[in-house]
Amino acid sequence: MLKAIADERNRLSVRQDLSGLGCFKDDRIVFWTWMFSTYFMEKWAPRQDDMLFYVRRKLSYVSEDNTEGKKVEVEVYRRDSKKLPGLGDPDIDWEESVYLNLILQNLDYVVTCAVCTRSDAGDIHIHKKKSQQVFASPSKHPMDSKGEESKISYPNIFFMIDNFEEVFSDMTVGEGEMVCVELVASDKSNTFQGVIFQGSIRYEALKKVYDNRVCFLLHLSKHLLHLLLVCIS
Template identity: 50%
Template sequence: MDDERMQKLKKDSNPYLSSASSFLAMLAEIVQNDSNKTEEGCVTVAPIAFWTRLFAKFFLHVDNPSHDDLLFYVRKDPATHNDKPDIKVFRRESQRNPGLGDPAFDWTETVYLNLILQQLKYQLTCAICTRDENGVVVIHKKVSQEVYASPSRHDMEEKGPSAELSYPNIFFSIDSFDEIWTDLHVNEDEMVCVEIIAHDENKDFNSVIFIGSVGHTALHRAYSKKTEALTTANRFATFMSLGLYKPNSSQVQFVKMVGPNGNGYAEMAIDLYTKAKDRKAGDASSKSESSSKGDSRHYLTARTASSSAVESSLPTARFSSRDPTNTSLKTQLTYVSLPWHKIVLDLLKTYECPTECKKPALGP
């Protein structure tokens, strides 16, 4: 079969190959560069020259109104013998931007970091689900929210402005988690499912970069263990302070979950749902003449952490409906974190093998 026919077959089976979008054009060049490797593992284009050219072409010399004018540089100075990366941020037109090819910076990671932060949008969906007798996921309730990728994180407990570098982990934080996830209650036979879909500006390209679930039993076990530990600590502190210490009466606990196959992790605020608490919150809301539409429940918050495991990926989902019971847990996702290379690998796999990659389970 001649090369021209092979290329036509590839384009027919992969719609991304014929796209003219900037993001897909960049992926095409990256994949093409990989294919230029010889049997000895050498690359025909010098690595630094290739990545700096890519950076200049798609970020430094492009003024896209949909992109931020900030550029992110991954600094790994070999002279310091320190492998811990640092992120330098400059405006596109700044005279302080590092020179292209500066050996103090990792240009491969610099390109990929800007790709993740600048050229993609992310939709996070959190849902309450069960599996039917055929193993199909049944969605009882779901909420979707646009989230933003960041190489840094801040303390969700205090919701303060201070942030710390998290790179090489990329954080997708939900700062207003207590306002967004107001009606996601998981019962004893249900699970909480989380999915993040990355897409380009025109939604010509979509890739599932995170999908997992955790059941009621695991969440309740982690919640109970943390609550018991906190109660014991509060009693001891009260005793040692001769009653002067007043512990926080909140029952919300923050549970940290490891992602599927150990890739990434997520944190979820958990609280017991009771109809008595629901009625009390509803009465208080009525007295304060707050909005009568939507969920009027209110819970005090205190944040701790525990660990649990996220289950495997989910098959195609269908919808159903179910009311919360007295044994429900109120769940509020606070963030999902993934290493940058895991995001990039999923993007490249979706580009090269769109028919073989993971499909959205919770829908758009």
């Protein structure tokens, strides 16, 4: 699948270099609808998930200079649904739909969280680490509440850890240490892997955020207490 995508992108690049023009829209739709049908609707489709994701671009406005603005939406259907958009639907961005389904269904993701220190020479020393499988999602929900409400975040992809407190409860960080996070993607056969995110944050920065939040909560509590006393009086 990835080879076919790479070949198509190279073909488009060569044609554009030779002619100075892009390929016809219909030509591109044929390829991407074939990819979508072959790898997500037919025999090559992953069987662990029967959901299909479509990226739809709807016309939202036309400006005075005839510039069109389009609203992007993600639609989700079961593979056997009778409401599936027809292959070749001009409002569906078939290339992005292929990419989205590839990201959500054909790759595995593992996040690793580690407590580390950095030596004067710049070397990283890992004191404790844990890894957890995560799943890609085109939606998100607030991390500071237990609600089930989620919002579409596409084109941003989120990797939620719903049981974070359970998995990483003993990952404590102290003065002079830092928390490092790495997200690795791999194909289902684990033929290839790639790091798609790496980041770190020092204890001092975490403590500053924590202290600011505690101060805000204390201020809010005092304010609510004051309102309560006024109401009672």
